[in-house]
Amino acid sequence: MDQLLAIRVFIRITDARSFAKAADSLNIPRSSVSKLLQDLEQHLGTKLIERSTRSFTITQAGEAYREQALNLLAGLDEMDLAARQARASPRGRLRVDIGSSLANLVIIPALPHFHARYPDLQLLLGVNDRPADLIGDGVDCVIRGGALPDSSLIGRHLCNADFVTCATPDYLASFGIPTHPQALEQNHRTIRYFFSNTGKTLPLHFAKGHETYEVNGQPALCVSESTALTQAVLTGMGIGQIFRFSARAHLAAGRLVPLLEDWAPAPHPLQLVYPAARHPSAKLRAFIDWAVELFNNENCSTQAVERR
Template sequence: MDQLLAIRVFIRIADARSFAKAADSLNIPRSSVSKLLQDLEQHLGTKLVERSTRSFTITQAGEVYREQALNLLAGLDEMDLTARQTRASPHGRLRVDIGSSLANLVIIPALAQFRARYPDLELMLGVSDRPADLIGDGVDCVIRGGALPDSSLIARHLCNADFVTCATPDYLSSFGSPAHPQELEQNHRTIRYFFSNTGKTLPLHFAKDSERYEVNGQPGISVSESTALTEAVLTGMGIGQIFSFSARAHIAAGRLVPILKEWTPPSHPLQLVYPAARHPSAKLRVFIDWAVELFSKENFKN
């Protein structure tokens, strides 16, 4: 038995609560996952996982063993990092998940620079606005906006991104340009974002000095992906709020017109997030440093 691999398999099973997800994230056959866990339990002389067709539970002994094993693997990773410092660059596969607008307009245009700096790294870029299961899906880190959903995650703040309220010239010619957010509830069509995991539609938010206003009326159309939201506004179907870095080129070309400029939507914090229980590897550390550097150079303000 490869005890080190068996320990890693057990930790991934315990974190993902799934043999299938553990196998997929480690890129090994599912039958090997079951066999390695069985061999580890026989070696230890105790059950680490209680499982049946309908239930899955980590035993008390398994929880204790998992915590000790995490400390052991963190120490091994630190040893590996020290040994690899003589290498020209980090290597291996790195899985990063990111929303579509940030991927298409910020990360992907700069990837050639990242590849030139770290040619031995294989970057897997998962592009979706749907929240990722970092542990279950084997994701090293995600770049997302908003508050942390889980206290077991660590976040590195990247920037605050502004939104702009806008519409096409044709739409404004047909329906007029609103002078107050309240007009959006009655006289205009809106295009809004909804969360695919909950179905909740995000209101349009406005702030002017100490005043706050939300538009919660029935939207004409809602989409669950940030690039598609920009495209929907560009069709002239209504008024929407999109990231300023997404709107900037369209505004400069005259395809979109910013409106309600005195009523600014609150800015959105963007963060790089990774599991607290996972010791940052050398490859994750260099990506974090590169992302912080990249986002510091981009203009996310109106």
């Protein structure tokens, strides 16, 4: 038995003073009205309505139940209204952690649009490249690259971000332009990213058709933050791989030169991640929808799609 529907049927019968009118107003069969009332009375173990051939009367138990049911339904309607209003205008604090390059070049420039759409939502933006403890740090969601670290998280795929291998014109004038990734280990200096929590240094990855190549060796410099990595490459100390959206303005201005374009690294999936056990609130739902829209419009990827 759908008890909530049965309660609504009982209230409608007593309001309309007719089983037939109750059925018509609820747009359900008349036989269903009688059956739901019967099931409700059986569930309660008492009669709510005494029926005769041409009329019915509400029992004393029915009157008491009706009064409580009206209060219950009024409370449910208020809850529904509050949820709809929260959905329409989410409010409160939302903690989001984002990597430095994404924050400075993609998210922050678009925040005036976000604030105009959700003026009652206060955004706490944690900007760093360290992995966040969503539960322990009280973070509502993060935007990070790569695969999900464990099954207790839900990831919303935002886009596949391209990398570009690049260096400054001055560096290339001194060391030459490499024509194969292997040359980076033999005749060039590299600048690479390392994870501050583990100390692990990322190699430079290259792919051409089914052929792949990985550059390890001794780097000239390792940097643990994405914006600083771009700045390090701009010093002319060596060749690095950075997000194309980070390099875009520098490539256009001639401060950086793209290299080995036919050996493009595999795109890096970017995901918005939140705990699986936490049903998205109205404010988190609002940020997720806005972020998906932003990355669909942002030219930082080979393809922006939605996944679950």
